[in-house]
Amino acid sequence: MNEDKKLLLNIIEDKYRSFQKSYSIVTTDFLDMTQASHAASFVRSHQREGVFFYGGYEDATRKMVVFIPDYLAVETEEELFLHFKDYPEDCPMAVLDVKIREKGAVLKHSDYLGSILGLGIKREKTGDIMVREDGAQIFVTREIADYLAENYYKAGRVSVEARVKEIKDLIITEANTKEIRVSVASARLDNMISAAFDVSRKAAVEAIGRGLVFVDDMENKKPDYSLKGGEKLVLRGKGKAIYKGTSGTSKKGKIYVNFDRYI
Secondary structure, eight states: OOHHHHHHHHHHHHHHHHHHHHOSOEEOOOBOHHHHHHHHHHHHHTGGGTEEEEOSSTTOSSBEEEEOOGGGOOOSHHHHHHHHHHOGGGOSEEEEEEEEOSTTOOOOHHHHHHHHHHTTOOGGGEEEEEEETTEEEEEEEHHHHHHHHHHOOEETTEEEEEEEEOGGGOOOOOOOEEEEEEEESOOBHHHHHHHHHTOOHHHHHHHHHTTOEEETTEEOOOTTOBOOSSOEEEETTTEEEEEEEEEEEOTTSOEEEEEEEEO
8 A cells, every 4th residue: 555545544534533533524625536546445335334425516526535423314425415405504615606807718727726726725625626618616625715705816817706605506517528439459448548538558558557547436557457338437637538338340340439528
């Protein structure tokens, strides 16, 4: 076990012990995909005791580990989402709703994140950033939400206005995807990452070995891992795709595979 993983699990176990003593809601900070993958076994094995992942919405990339006491009668992740919508005061995160104030200005994910970090906020205090044409919705820990609402007025060089909203007021916009159909030798993970994200097979193998590839939110370091269909694939730095399955065979014996690539 590497040192980063060991440290993370020690932090989670400390939170768990605090949860058992306090008998109240306890959470970690936001975890990135690698950290969440490392924590997944602990969460699965303690789910009956009220331990869940929570990122604010169903398809979140960055998530907290949340410890929920049994008197709240939350037994599944779906019930956890409903509880935080009905009782926002219990929710450990809020949404920073950011609007661009300059007509015609365009901001990217990196603009929002960089300006928040520039205010001295640590990355683990922020979750996903959902970018829209007119601004963004940024998930943050509740403890820093009001501070950001008062002090976050520029992203890059663009003037913005920010206010705090509850999770129940979150506006989920439908993701844009494009269909990809391509032939591969087999449904091995390295082939599929190469096809879905338009990188060389060598680059795909290197990314897998570096822990940059996730299958259904779990880090996967096996280039020869065989996909069945329906999996969510993530290549960090490149994006996300859903493997939809096969659709025939080419004259050269390769299989046609289909993806929905998020753009």
